[in-house]
Amino acid sequence: MIEIANMLLGGLAAGMVLFIVSVGLSVTMGLMGFVNLAHGGFAMIGGYVIVLAMNRLGLPFLPAMALGFVVTAAVSAVLERLLYSRLYRAPELDQVLFTIGLVFMMIALVTVLVGPETQPLTLPTWMQGQINLGFMTYRAYSIIVIGVGTVIMLAIWLGFERTRMGAQIRAAVDNRRMAESLGINIARLFTITFAFGSGMAALGGGLGAEFLGLDPQYPLKYLVMFLIVVAVGGAGRITGVFYAALIIGVVDFTLKKYLPQGGTVFIYALTILLLLWRPQGLFGRPA
Amino acid sequence: MTALLETQSLNKNFGALHATRDVTFTLEEGARHALIGPNGAGKTTFINLLTGVLIPSAGTVLFKGRDITKIEQAERVKLGIARTFQINRLFRGLSVLENVYMSIAERVGAAPDMLRPAGRRGDVIDEAMELLTRLKLADVAHKMIPELPYGRQRLVELAITLGLKPQALLLDEPAAGVPSAESHIILDAIDALPKSIGVLIIDHDMDLVFRFAKKITVLVRGAVFAEGTPKEIGANPDVRAVYLGQATTHGA
Amino acid sequence: MSMTPAPSDNIAALALGRRHRFQWWETLPWILALGFYFAFPRYLGFGTELLITVLFAISLDLALGYAGIITLGHAAFFGAGAYTVGMLAKHEIWTEPISGLVIAAIVSGLVGLLSGLVLLRTIGLTLLMLTLCTMGLLEEIANMAAEITGGFDGLDSLPIKPIFGKFEFDVLYSSTQYLYVLGVLLVCFLFVRMLVYSPYGHSLTGIRENTLRMHAVGAPVRWRLVLCYAMSAALAGVAGALWAQANAYVNLSTLGLDRAATVMIILVLGGYGRLYGSIVGAVAYMVLSHFLSKAYPTAWQLGLGLLLVVIALYARGGILGIADQLWSRLGRAQKHAQEQKPS
Numbered sequence: 084m085i086e087i088a089n090m091l092l093g094g095l096a097a098g099m100v101l102f103i104v105s106v107g108l109s110v111t112m113g114l115m116g117f118v119n120l121a122h123g124g125f126a127m128i129g130g131y132v133i134v135l136a137m138n139r140l141g142l143p144f145l146p147a148m149a150l151g152f153v154v155t156a157a158v159s160a161v162l163e164r165l166l167y168s169r170l171y172r173a174p175e176l177d178q179v180l181f182t183i184g185l186v187f188m189m190i191a192l193v194t195v196l197v198g199p200e201t202q203p204l205t206l207p208t209w210m211q212g213q214i215n216l217g218f219m220t221y222r223a224y225s226i227i228v229i230g231v232g233t234v235i236m237l238a239i240w241l242g243f244e245r246t247r248m249g250a251q252i253r254a255a256v257d258n259r260r261m262a263e264s265l266g267i268n269i270a271r272l273f274t275i276t277f278a279f280g281s282g283m284a285a286l287g288g289g290l291g292a293e294f295l296g297l298d299p300q301y302p303l304k305y306l307v308m309f310l311i312v313v314a315v316g317g318a319g320r321i322t323g324v325f326y327a328a329l330i331i332g333v334v335d336f337t338l339k340k341y342l343p344q345g346g347t348v349f350i351y352a353l354t355i356l357l358l359l360w361r362p363q364g365l366f367g368r369p370a
Numbered sequence: 371m372t373a374l375l376e377t378q379s380l381n382k383n384f385g386a387l388h389a390t391r392d393v394t395f396t397l398e399e400g401a402r403h404a405l406i407g408p409n410g411a412g413k414t415t416f417i418n419l420l421t422g423v424l425i426p427s428a429g430t431v432l433f434k435g436r437d438i439t440k441i442e443q444a445e446r447v448k449l450g451i452a453r454t455f456q457i458n459r460l461f462r463g464l465s466v467l468e469n470v471y472m473s474i475a476e477r478v479g480a481a482p483d484m485l486r487p488a489g490r491r492g493d494v495i496d497e498a499m500e501l502l503t504r505l506k507l508a509d510v511a512h513k514m515i516p517e518l519p520y521g522r523q524r525l526v527e528l529a530i531t532l533g534l535k536p537q538a539l540l541l542d543e544p545a546a547g548v549p550s551a552e553s554h555i556i557l558d559a560i561d562a563l564p565k566s567i568g569v570l571i572i573d574h575d576m577d578l579v580f581r582f583a584k585k586i587t588v589l590v591r592g593a594v595f596a597e598g599t600p601k602e603i604g605a606n607p608d609v610r611a612v613y614l615g616q617a618t619t620h621g622a
Numbered sequence: 623m624s625m626t627p628a629p630s631d632n633i634a635a636l637a638l639g640r641r642h643r644f645q646w647w648e649t650l651p652w653i654l655a656l657g658f659y660f661a662f663p664r665y666l667g668f669g670t671e672l673l674i675t676v677l678f679a680i681s682l683d684l685a686l687g688y689a690g691i692i693t694l695g696h697a698a699f700f701g702a703g704a705y706t707v708g709m710l711a712k713h714e715i716w717t718e719p720i721s722g723l724v725i726a727a728i729v730s731g732l733v734g735l736l737s738g739l740v741l742l743r744t745i746g747l748t749l750l751m752l753t754l755c756t757m758g759l760l761e762e763i764a765n766m767a768a769e770i771t772g773g774f775d776g777l778d779s780l781p782i783k784p785i786f787g788k789f790e791f792d793v794l795y796s797s798t799q800y801l802y803v804l805g806v807l808l809v810c811f812l813f814v815r816m817l818v819y820s821p822y823g824h825s826l827t828g829i830r831e832n833t834l835r836m837h838a839v840g841a842p843v844r845w846r847l848v849l850c851y852a853m854s855a856a857l858a859g860v861a862g863a864l865w866a867q868a869n870a871y872v873n874l875s876t877l878g879l880d881r882a883a884t885v886m887i888i889l890v891l892g893g894y895g896r897l898y899g900s901i902v903g904a905v906a907y908m909v910l911s912h913f914l915s916k917a918y919p920t921a922w923q924l925g926l927g928l929l930l931v932v933i934a935l936y937a938r939g940g941i942l943g944i945a946d947q948l949w950s951r952l953g954r955a956q957k958h959a960q961e962q963k964p965s
Contacts, residue, residue, distance in 0.1 A: 175747075185930075444837055467634040482846075508632060511632055
């Protein structure tokens with residue numbers, strides 16, 4: 084019984100990290116229809132800012148996270164305005180090439196500026212140790228990640244459902260032309276959403292440094308994973324990404340324990356089968 | 371006149387939107403039939419249902435008495451149903467000749483050939499040039515699509531479809547977007563269509579409709595509103611009201 | 623028809639009728655490749671790798687450039703071919719090289735056919751991702767089935783019989799390999815060239831240019847794409863098999879994202895959707911890579927990334943695309959100069 088709880092909690096924590104990183108990718112995919120293979124790069128950049136701020140500048144955890152969010156969001160907003168926006172109507176191949184090129188540049192810059200080694204994340208004391216859940220104790224870090232992830236999910240969901248901007252985003256995802264003709268400033272919406280999504284990725288990159296590691300190869304190592312989460316959840320669907328990330332996190336975590344060799348095979352095979360049955364993902368709308 | 375393409379109680383819903391309501395319709399052999407109606411009446415949806423781009427929510431589509439409701443678009447083309455699009459769907463990176471080659475090659479079964487060069491299929495090239503000559507496009511056969519004025523591009527759209535030698539030809543606003551100075555080339559081409567094929571035209575241009583059609587069906591909000599000869603439709607006060615009503619809401 | 627002006631006199635018909643004919647300059651790359659053999663006997667290892675890369679890029683061009691199938695998983699087929707040859711040779715089941723190529727082509731073609739049937743129901747990001755998943759799946763399986771595939775280390779010292787029983791593979795200078803690969807490349811190139819100029823190739827261009835229109839003219843779009851994908855996979859498999867034979871080893875690098883992304887970069891660099899783009903791209907990339915990537919790996923990656931960004935934004939047609947533009951500018955300038963001349 085404890086075993087199962089261990090599996091579940093570990094998987095949920097990993098899944099939460101996947102969610103936090105991938106939610107931005109899902110929204111931009113759904114909103115702009117843009118294939119952003121460089122999304123992991125923003126997670127990496129943000130993660131590095133957070134970890135370096137803590138390790139080298141001595142910033143406490145929460146301010147470092149805030150810094151990571153802001154810096155990454157700003158950088159991504161600039162890139163979006165200057166470069167990404169020119170390719171929104173471009174053929175898919177151009178988008179793929181551009182984002183691959185961008186991620187190569189990000190990896191190279193990080194390698195040059197910081198170095199190729201994995202960056203360790205020293206957790207603040209209040210995140211270390213174990214938390215007593217009543218029937219068992221578990222790593223505080225993982226519990227907190229699960230908690231933070233849930234809070235973020237609720238906050239984003241509320242933001243989408245209850246705010247005006249959220250309604251505008253949903254409208255634009257649903258039918259861009261209609262939204263434009265209603266006077267919604269699509270360009271501004273794209274920039275804000277893109278920046279927010281990249282900022283979220285930054286938080287995921289920092290928070291997940293324990294689970295996924297933080298080294299220059301991060302964006303390419305986990306590219307397929309993030310894409311799977313978005314595709315399985317259904318692009319543009321917040322709840323979809325959430326459930327998909329959790330499911331994949333739990334499955335991956337469990338398989339790593341019990342089937343260390345075959346785990347990834349299982350996930351790939353499962354994804355292929357799922358998308359054949361439902362190309363729009365578990366929660367997406369049929370095309 | 372025998373029925374060529376028919377629908378029986380055809381319905382199509384998009385969620386809560388009832389785009390096509392119980393439409394029973396017949397296109398006869400050799401027909402010159404027009405489908406008109408105010409904006410949003412569901413005319414293009416109907417053509418999409420006839421051609422297999424959309425599957426109906428209820429009802430049947432028949433071709434020469436055979437139920438084709440479940441048959442997909444490409445197969446319906448092989449049966450003899452073809453359409454043009456409201457907005458040009460051309461192969462913009464290719465020349466006019468290469469565009470028309472595409473549909474003729476499909477029809478005569480040349481397209482799957484991997485071994486012989488496309489240029490060696492003299493039969494396809496000859497037929498393509500013949501078609502282009504008929505449509506007065508032979509002089510621009512070598513030009514790339516973007517080099518042509520829009521009116522002539524629209525003619526290429528028609529040429530590609532005619533290359534399929536369809537028995538039922540569905541034209542979705544054939545003169546749409548064509549400057550009035552050029553529209554006569556479209557109209558002349560439509561006039562010259564073979565008498566044996568059944569032609570259905572969707573359009574807003576009443577001059578075109580009344581010039582061309584022997585039978586008119588009026589579609590309003592997805593349902594058949596009225597049907598008859600041009601004279602009958604022209605004299606029908608309800609039809610006038612529907613269009614006039616349309617005009618006033620648009621502040622005309 | 624005889625009374626009206628003969629349609630076949632029309633310049634468009636004539637152009638179409640002549641398009642597939644061999645131009646004199648098409649022999650140049652092959653002459654140069656043969657010359658390389660005599661001029662640089664010490665670099666034939668590099669040359670062989672280059673020729674194999676050209677074949678791999680051509681196979682990708684068939685799928686991506688001509689049919690418009692965007693895939694980052696093409697190394698799946700390269701690896702399938704490589705491992706087929708590798709496993710058959712290592713376990714002493716089959717070591718004859720030329721028939722080994724045929725077997726590899728069949729195996730990778732089948733993998734392409736099956737995965738194409740399944741994947742090509744999707745488009746866009748979903749398709750891209752599924753190609754990555756398929757490749758990743760094969761990579762993991764190769765990693766896991768270590769007894770037959772050699773796992774992480776791969777299989778080395780593959781015994782390959784001499785070609786036609788006479789020409790042994792030269793371990794030191796790759797001289798036999800070079801001519802062997804050049805020959806295979808020529809055959810495959812002629813095959814692809816024939817395909818591209820055929821009515822089938824024309825319909826692939828149609829599918830790429832306007833898929834919806836192709837449906838509307840009655841083309842069985844999915845079958846055409848699946849067949850194209852399968853043939854592209856078979857060719858990639860031949861390239862992989864050549865790689866295994868020429869190097870006498872096979873490992874997981876034949877199946878990774880690195881290899882798949884590199885071949886896409888090469889194709890785009892040269893110019894996709896055109897026969898000679900693969901050759902130009904492979905030469906440009908491998909020459910630059912040979913001199914730069916080992917010496918300055920990080921700078922190389924940065925430069926490569928920048929190049930891709932620039933290509934995506936400004937130079938979609940790659941090197942040949944730029945050459946086209948310069949050529950037509952030259953033509954226009956000449957025309958302009960001629961018009962300026964006093965009569």
